[in-house]
Amino acid sequence: MxxxxxxxxxxxxxxxxxxxxxxxxxxxxxxxxxxxxxxxxxxxxxxxGGIRQQFSSALNVRLAQFSIAFYSDFDHRFGLKGSAAAAFRRRGYLFLVDSGNRERFETRITKQRTLGVSVSRLSVADLERVVPGLVVDDLEFGVLGPNDGYANPxxxxxxxxxxxxxxxxxxxxxxxxxxxxxxxxxxxxxxxxxxxxxxxxxxxxxxxxxxxxxxxxxxxxxxQPVRQQLFRAFLRTPAPKQHPMIVDPSGVHWRQENTEDTNEQGRIIVACTKLDEPPGENFACDMSRWEQEFFPPVRRRLPQHSAYTHVEGWSGLYEMTxxxxxxxxxxxxxxxxxxxxxxxxxxxxxxxxxxxxxxxxxxxxxxxxxxxxxxxxxxxxxxxxxxxxxxx
Structure with a gap:
């Protein structure tokens, strides 16, 4: 050939x-x-499935801006409908900032705005309005990128x-x-x-x-290939409304399942990068990490959603440099x-x-x-x- x-x-x-x-x-x-x-x-x-433009380097911001614009009409471009749709939704990325990260995020916000990134600095009171029930007692502020979001990978x-x-x-x-x-x-x-x-x-x-x-x-x-674990939890009490991807200061981040069905807003996907994960083609999912590392930040931030019926876990590979x-x-x-x-x-x-x-x-x-x-x-x-x- x-x-x-x-x-x-x-x-x-x-x-x-x-x-x-x-x-x-x-x-x-x-x-x-x-x-x-x-x-x-x-x-x-x-x-x-997360897609964001909240980076700290101009080049990564430019790459992400191009990609978000492309994804905005992805389903129409490729004729995807119904359950086959990618359904990119600009639900936002919300970074929660504590005192240890305040200066870094202040600098990042300034730079992102000069690059045309829409980011809002949210007060503690604002955070409680955006995510009802969010525990904010240790937070300084939040940073919301409203044009960020997630899609069906x-x-x-x-x-x-x-x-x-x-x-x-x-x-x-x-x-x-x-x-x-x-x-x-x-x-x-x-x-x-x-x-x-x-x-x-x-x-x-x-x-x-x-x-x-x-x-x-x-x-x-x-x-190098490095394992990345994710979990899907089925909460007993669904959130009252769709909220952004939430990034906790611990590094644990979660989003709701991408669905328009309010009965399914109790499904969340949770991830966290383990910095000391050894390289290798490892697809095993260590379910013990759910209660040890992944769910505690979710439970602390949203105690009213701390009960769940069951959890699913899986692993994929990052390609790390x-x-x-x-x-x-x-x-x-x-x-x-x-x-x-x-x-x-x-x-x-x-x-x-x-x-x-x-x-x-x-x-x-x-x-x-x-x-x-x-x-x-x-x-x-x-x-x-x-x-x-x-x-x-």
Whole structure:
């Protein structure tokens, strides 16, 4: 098989790249290789679905702003309706700020406003109005981003794949077992159970398996799979109204199930990044962590909702880099090999912007919409990590 562009990984990032590339006018043959078409363990499918622009770096804000604008008409764009809809809702992200984080958030608010981010500094009284029953005795204030929100992750993945296929991308099932080079330049890949696929451009969109894929091309990237656990609790007393995604000072954050059915507002999804989680492809869910780590902050903040009937848990994989930010763009030492990796929990959030950026790199040999220099692979070789203190 001969293609013009091969994208390894058909998750939300890989599918977004294929979609944007073809929608932007690329006329070549685009082949997306996905090893598991069920997406049972895809990070996209197992994600929380949060989408926000409340970051502390200008670049991440710009990437998120582009993505939120894209997601705002996602269902209409891809013809998703009913239970298949992504249903992005701007319910907001609400960060709760205690005395230990006051200065950091004050600085962040100022910077975000200069970048055009709509954020409101909420007093303690405001917080009680936005989230009735919220315990605020240890809080200084809250920061609400009303244009942030959340969506159905599986529907976002399905929509991007549907759009990519409609635009002309070919999805094939298989695992890439080798990446071929002529000298330093990429020439194609080997796929288990298939003939060789030749192409001058190969994009690594392999999610938590990105380092393994890059190594096939002789490229080392500092991306590791790290388990992220989530829980869904069925509360006995539903909230009286929809409220924003709540981010507690502890790092535990939760949102209501994305539903218009008021009878189902008692379902919440709770997450928390464990900073000392060892790397590895671990999908086991430690249910003991629910009562030990995840639920105590929810119970403290919303005591009237502290009783629940049952809890479900699952785990997915983050693709972590040392600075918790993605690696985007070409690999200078390996012409034709491009990276879209290491999102560290923000792949779903940044997928539209990533698709646009990689489309430009492939078509124009440069990125015009964003300056992605700080996110290049070279930053690790030059010991210039890219920091953003608004990571979850």
């Amino acid at each position: 001969v293609a013009d562009v091969i994208i390894i990984g058909g998750g939300v990032v890989g599918s977004s790249i294929a979609y944007h590339l073809l929608e932007d006018g690329f006329s070549g043959r685009v082949v997306v290789i996905e090893r598991d078409p069920t997406y049972a363990r895809a990070s996209s499918s197992l994600a929380m 599986k529907a976002l993945l399905a929509g991007f794949r549907r759009g990519a296929e409609a635009a002309g991308a070919e999805f094939v099932t298989g695992a890439v077992t080798a990446i071929h080079r002529n000298g330093n330049r990429i020439t194609g890949v080997e796929v288990d159970g298939m003939d060789r696929v030749n192409a001058a451009v190969v994009v690594n969109a392999g999610g938590p398996y990105a380092a393994r894929i890059a190594k096939l091309a002789g490229v080392l990237i500092p991306v 040392p600075d918790h930010n993605p690696v985007l763009g070409p690999v200078p030492s390996c012409p034709g090999f491009l990276l879209a990796n290491g999102f560290s929990g923000h792949g779903l959030m940044m997928a539209p912007a990533t698709g646009k950026a990689l489309s430009e790199f492939i078509r124009l040999n440069r990125c015009e919409t964003f300056d992605l220099t700080p996110l290049s692979i070279a930053r690790f070789d030059n010991n210039r990590p890219f920091w953003d203190d608004a990571m979850l």
